[in-house]
Amino acid sequence: MDVKTLCLGVLTLGEASGYEIKKQFEDGPFAHFHETSFGSIYPALSKLSDEGLVTWQDIPQEGRPAKKVYAITPAGERAFRAAMRKMPAPDKVRSEHLFMLFFSHLLEPEHRARVFESYLGIHRDRLAAIEEKNGDCAGAQPGQRFVYEMGRAFYRAMVEVMERERVLILEDGEDRPSDRPSDRPSDRPSSRAAE
Amino acid sequence: MDVKTLCLGVLTLGEASGYEIKKQFEDGPFAHFHETSFGSIYPALSKLSDEGLVTWQDIPQEGRPAKKVYAITPAGERAFRAAMRKMPAPDKVRSEHLFMLFFSHLLEPEHRARVFESYLGIHRDRLAAIEEKNGDCAGAQPGQRFVYEMGRAFYRAMVEVMERERVLILEDGEDRPSDRPSDRPSDRPSSRAAE
DNA sequence: ACCCGCATGTAAGTCGTTACATGATTGG
DNA sequence: CCAATCATGTAACGACTTACATGCGGGT
Structure with a gap:
């Protein structure tokens, strides 16, 4: 489209x-x-x-x-x-935030917190914004209400998970890079090779 | 990225x-x-x-x-x-499904149902798939668990809203195009003009 | 028979983003 | 005074998608 x-x-x-x-x-x-x-x-x-x-x-x-x-x-x-009248193409999502947070163990703790909090902040703001516009939906078509509900549910769910998981993400240490003096050699096991 | x-x-x-x-x-x-x-x-x-x-x-x-x-x-x-170490770019989402469903009143009822059910089906399947892979998360890094939780919460929320709103979307009639014999002239009010 | 999964790669083309160009007004 | 909002538009550039090219083996 x-x-x-x-x-x-x-x-x-x-x-x-x-x-x-x-x-x-x-x-x-x-x-x-x-x-x-x-x-x-x-x-x-x-x-x-x-x-x-x-x-x-x-x-x-x-x-x-x-x-x-x-x-x-x-x-x-x-x-x-x-x-x-055509069928819609599959949804496309790309979230660099989630990609980064997936590798949270490789992020410097301060940066990790910055990324996490900014992501949470964005979703809180959007949730607030969407709930504020609640009244606009009064006379709207059902499709519009539906999309509104989907949006609200999405932001709510995201904020909930982030508030729940926040401590887990933020309290953990960082996997230091091996170019810095370290006790542990690069013995990363490539577990996926055996598939 | x-x-x-x-x-x-x-x-x-x-x-x-x-x-x-x-x-x-x-x-x-x-x-x-x-x-x-x-x-x-x-x-x-x-x-x-x-x-x-x-x-x-x-x-x-x-x-x-x-x-x-x-x-x-x-x-x-x-x-x-x-x-x-850089800040991630804002998330990008594009959902033709939601765009279409926003205009559900302009969709032919059968097509509307097709779009809606396919969307619900996709989300149900993904939810099932993600919950199935639950065990994989056992030894995973916290970031990986977090992203998993976000994914699950997202699909759950979407399925919930769709199951709740399903009837509303599907039972309503269609706004017929005016090129077909109709009783109602094209008196669409352009309400946003007065902003 | 045919399609799907596995497996890699290239080329053309589309599509959209980013940056630029221009300019008035209002608020901090 | 600087930034932001309002307002339109173009041009270059880049990134990704789609389609093509190739080929074997297994399932229906």
Whole structure:
């Protein structure tokens, strides 16, 4: 699913400028499971406009730069529905935090704590943010409520585990590298070889 | 964090071939928060070899193609530790499933059910898979246990919400497109315009 | 017969990120 | 005064995915 489809989706919810669309992926309902950058949104909107799937108007503002407000056309809605008829690609997740924390025994204790606390902080903030927006869901479509619930459950679960496991991760020592004076030779057993 | 660092990390756990490294990202402990393809792993291993961060041996096998088993060198371990000293980039998630389900009111009911059930199925399977591998964690490092717990909590939370919300998502009707005979004109209010 | 799993690798292409360019206004 | 927010856009670069190329053995 490319950025064009993403933009069309946001525009089915109402008119928006490129800048506002990006905000939807930063703070809005999509923040928890998708991202985009200006470098992909603006070209996507141009292409959509060329294809007649969206229209736009320049809206001058006082004290601010004018904005280009896009609206989806009937053809755009048809295109979006068509895209929605396909099966979604598998989810993609990449978490450098978890990768690092997996190797927590190789991290210097202060750095390990920094990484862990930043990760916990991020998830706490997001949980707070998502629960604050609770009221917005009142009149929303069931799909929107569902995604909201998934987001909340996700952040809750992550915060819970981190608060529970915190001590275990942080109290343990570090496997020192062997280039520093050490008593133990590099006798790391390669256990996976025997599979 | 590039694929080279990912490979180095896997190799700190023991020797492995490119094929086996990929399996680690498919079924192994990294499966839940990272992905890679052969097209990125093989070139990465070549480069690591050129840089002296890994060594390899050809291991002929009966009835199977020979495999190139890679092992990390002391220089490789130093490089990996150095990479681990940086702050991890923010997590990246992209879920077309959730994006689609957000717009569930625009999906044809059968398709909506298909998407929902496939998503639930995937998460159930992964939860089962991760809980099955429980025993593997016995002697593992705390970081490994932590990541395991995070994975389990994640899948559990997702399955719980989906089982709870299932009826709400599946029982509701579809917002028909307006190109089909309809009683209701396209009076979609663009509520976000007034911000 | 055919597909899947094992096994490695390359080449082309897509897609998106990062950085740059520009500029006004408000808040600390 | 500097940073941030609002606002749009381009260009270069890089990273990864997809598809291709090759080949054997076992299961259905």
